[in-house]
Amino acid sequence: MTAPNALTIWVHNILGITVQTTPFTPTNCPYSISTPSLTFGAGEEMAALNLAASQYNLTIISGGQTSIGYNGYMSGAGHGALGPTYGMAADNVLEMEVVTPSGEILTVNECQNQDLFWALRGGGGSTFGVITRTTIAAFPSVPLHTLTLQFGTPFPYSDTYWSAAAAFFSSYPSFASNYHLAGYGTFSPNTSISISANQTGNFGGFAGVFLLPAVSPSNTTTSLEQAILPIVEEIQSSYPGLFISTNTSATYPSFYDWWITSNGPDWGGIDLMVGSRLLDAEALSGNLTALKEAMMGATTTTMGQAGLMVDFVSGVGVWDAKPRGGGNSVNPAWRRAVVHCTNGATWPYAPSSPSALTERTTQQNLLTNTYVQALRTLAPNMGAYVNEADVNEPDFQKAFWGTNYERLVEIKRSFEGSVIV
Ligand SMILES: Cc1cc2nc3c(=O)[nH]c(=O)nc-3n(C[C@H](O)[C@H](O)[C@H](O)COP(=O)(O)OP(=O)(O)OC[C@H]3O[C@@H](n4cnc5c(N)ncnc54)[C@H](O)[C@@H]3O)c2cc1C
CATH class of the missing domain: 3.30.465.10 (Uridine Diphospho-n-acetylenolpyruvylglucosamine Reductase; domain 3)
Structure with missing residues (x-):
């Protein structure tokens, strides 16, 4: 609690x-x-x-x-x-x-x-x-195919980068509907990385992994590449000046082999204030200019801060889920979401330092009122994921539970000793 x-x-x-x-x-x-x-x-x-x-x-x-x-x-x-x-x-x-x-x-x-x-x-x-x-x-358990992708431009961001980033992000609904992919990625802010022997410096860009479980014979490394590579080629030709690096598919013997390699064995949490927004197909593909503006608003350019993180974890399995008993209280926005976006903000962790606390408040306000707000404006009728949400999420009842909230309150009131917050 x-x-x-x-x-x-x-x-x-x-x-x-x-x-x-x-x-x-x-x-x-x-x-x-x-x-x-x-x-x-x-x-x-x-x-x-x-x-x-x-x-x-x-x-x-x-x-x-x-x-x-x-x-x-x-x-x-x-x-x-x-x-x-x-x-x-x-x-x-x-x-x-x-x-x-x-x-x-x-x-x-x-x-x-x-x-x-x-x-x-x-x-x-x-x-x-x-x-x-x-x-x-x-x-x-089945094998899991993966494909990693990185693209970006030297910092400061150019319009080319933002246009390419929005064009790429707008393809996620088709990745979800046509290929049942999953993935994790970040549109990173100003980061110092080494692209190649002669290209090192501050870059902004996308880095992520796409995943395809081999649940059917048609889910192969080739089908994974066919899903992602055409849009990569398209943005490369439409937006010259981008660096792009694709490591075409690797296959893990099972989900567990991938998961333990990516998450373990002993990773802990990090000091990060987060905010969340679930984005549907309309938000991602409906208006490319609005998407680009939202991405720019949602991404800090400050070195060392987190960018716009994209958990590509919704799709057909979530939209068409049949929870036992005819349903559950998961935020209905998940049933329309394509991606769960999170923004993060960090601060110097020093509880007794007034300047650190001031910085924390500044960062929290930026997170709530600028970064997450840009995504709320893009997708006003969606919601947020309660487990990775902004603590100051406005109208949290609707954002976290939508139309399920009233029934949840009723059930909670029926249990003696519980307190409504
Ligand atoms: C590094 C990191 C990665 C994450 N990745 C993901 C991810 O991939 N997917 C995702 O969905 N979320 C992810 N999360 C968010 C995660 O789902 C939440 O942090 C979640 O609250 C963790 O639950 P917990 O039981 O570990 O934490 P706690 O803070 O202990 O519990 C969370 C809440 O659940 C309650 N609770 C816990 N156990 C019980 C119980 N037995 N009965 C009743 N209530 C209980 C607690 O009282 C509390 O209110 C991530 C979080 C971190 C820190």
């Missing part, structure tokens, strides 16, 4: 993971669900769960960073590179055990305590009770 004066419960010692390769029968349901599954305790984290799944040649919806608690991640929705294929973490929960504020221990699933089952999958961590046990669906 991150609210001031709140009760904190240490769940890290509530451990244990069971992998079930036979169908799962939710408690008191007259039928089984035909899927492998993982059942785990409240304190289980991303690394242990991914490892356990991989030992059975299975894979799970997983975010980055090894020490993220799965229940905190899933409670806010839980995005990951397999989202465009299988949906969000909250879309793949089969059952939970919860201790309510009045001390009752409830098992929630599609056959009993359905309101709580709905609310706990997307309504936000710590809001309705303590989840002590969770069962999630798992999927057969």
Whole structure:
């Protein structure tokens, strides 16, 4: 719980993971669900769960960073590179055990305590009770194709760079609809990098990885290249002066092999204030000039600050997800989103230094009122991801939960002892 004066419960010692390769029968349901599954305790984290799944040649919806608690991640929705294929973490929960504020221990699933089952999958961590046990669906492990891409111009940014960046970004809806890709990238601010032996200096540009799980025979390294390379060639010819570097596809034997290489084994968090905006196809492809202006507004040019980070983690799997029990409380904006953008701002960490605190306030204000605001203006009818959001997100009820908010409040009020914030 991150609210001031709140009760904190240490769940890290509530451990244990069971992998079930036979169908799962939710408690008191007259039928089984035909899927492998993982059942785990409240304190289980991303690394242990991914490892356990991989030992059975299975894979799970997983975010980055090894020490993220799965229940905190899933409670806010839980995005990951397999989202465009299988949906969000909250879309793949089969059952939970919860201790309510009045001390009752409830098992929630599609056959009993359905309101709580709905609310706990997307309504936000710590809001309705303590989840002590969770069962999630798992999927057969398949190889993962990857392609890395970098392009940019020397700093300061030229109009060429911004036009090329917007043209590239506007292709994401087609990557999502036509190819079911996932990926992570950053439109970086002023960064010092070495492009080649004779090109070193301050550059601004895009750097990212695109991912394609081999869930069907047509998902090959060639199909991944066919998705990305034509637009890369197009921006190269339309915007001379860009440097572009593409490392064509590498294949990892499984999602886990890629994930552990990219995230582990012991990466921790970083001191970063973040803000989020979910962008739909209309925001990305509807008006190229508006997109370019939003990208310019959302990207700091200050050396050392984070740029516009693009988590390409939505798509068909999220849009068409069929959460058990007929639905869940994940922000409906996710069902229209193509990308989840985050902005970050950092400050010199020195709690007792007045100048550091002033700088932190300056950066927080820039984040809220300039960087994230540029994306809110671009996509006013979308929303933000509660787990990676601006703490000052305006109209947060609508931004984080949209039309689900009223029902979530009702369910929360029905639990004695809970406090509405
Ligand atoms: C480096 C980094 C990378 C990230 N990458 C991703 C990513 O790829 N995808 C993504 O979706 N998110 C990502 N996140 C965001 C992440 O989902 C959130 O930080 C999330 O809140 C982490 O949950 P936690 O349980 O580890 O944290 P905590 O702060 O401990 O918990 C978050 C909230 O959930 C509540 N909670 C935790 N456990 C329980 C429980 N058992 N029962 C009830 N409530 C509980 C807590 O009280 C708190 O309110 C990332 C975060 C970091 C720092």
